[in-house]
Amino acid sequence: MLQLAASSILGLTVPHAPHAPPRCLAASRAASPVCVDDKSEVEEYFNNEGFNRWNRIYSEDGEVNAVQLDIRTGHGQTVDKILKWVDSDGRESLSDGTWCDAGCGVGSLAIPLAQRGATVVASDIAGAMASEAERRAADLGLSERASFSTSDLESLSGEYDTVSCIDVMIHYPPEKMAGMVGHLGGIAKERLILSFAPDTWYYRALKRFGELFPGPSKTTRAYLHTEEAVLKALSEAGFAPSRTEMTGTNFYFSRLIEAVRQ
Template structure:
């Protein structure tokens, strides 16, 4: 399967059965135990990133690109705290849901600014570029291209999360436990941290902070890199 096919599958999945599933996971309604575990893990990743940004005490002065924003789990709280947020997702349904959640939370449609775009078509210049839980849908070569493009948009900082390729997670993935359940998601790709760091460094960035989110069914390495 080539990268173009992966992108098509991701778009179609999150505009159909995947939208319903992940809308529930990213919401606050009743879900099964596995979905609750993934919800908890994803929220921990979002909270870690927000804590990093708040710790710098300049969030209200930042322009932020949230690439692959989903239903706005990160974009909306960042906007609440005063950041200027440009949020995009490959899925039209995800973006529409994010807009509705932003309206309910903020009472206006001015910030965040939402758009339906794939990652490669993003343009502009932002203080901080963030891409959470997107790279898992793409193989390493495509992920490298995506990271390089995101680096080109970042004036100062880029924050990424990805499912790390370790022996334990590789075994879990092979036996079907990485994302339990039938017809559950798109193809899941694991990435070596060294490979992600290498592509960041080749684009002129250095790692500053890192963290690991680990629940029973959710695994995510978070890296923050700043421009040299």
């Protein structure tokens, strides 16, 4: 199992979920196409089986196996890189602005941002994930700094100084990715921070290899994206890259991009 952008390059389950329209696959020459709704599939998964699995992975004291521990480490490194950017910019600028964390999961990024003084509006398509994030924030006394709700990306509205969307793009097929970036750009006044699973020959090969080994945890599809396509989408949305990072562990691979409005 190989995890990329908090999703598995080998076809394992992945966290968070945006909206993607149904994709139709031909079951056979004679049969009618079978339509698969990525959004509904991921929403159902993370409100049920997936919640327990990923809640453990994203908990420091949760019991996990070696692969899940590696995924936890990789995701944590991505979050830490964003927080280092924030810290280098100075916490004064953070406390003066608003931050939207789209696809927040259990609050891995939203909560430490709130601890640093940010006003965070966070959401996730899975109510179970958003509720757990809200509980964690409340336990730390951060309810006034961080709010959590259940929403898909397309339903997000308003204006925020910074919009982040970490380990979510994996759920968007390439032909829908630009629309997702454009919508997030429409609610970001100054900055977008995105992560995605890079589409390279090496990761494509690993993904194909993993698809040979179906298992009970293979429940959602993983989409790779070229950096060129992501940068083009950002440019069309009016943003230019300012900082980038790459996180790679044994089972987790994620390209992180900060882009500022032009």
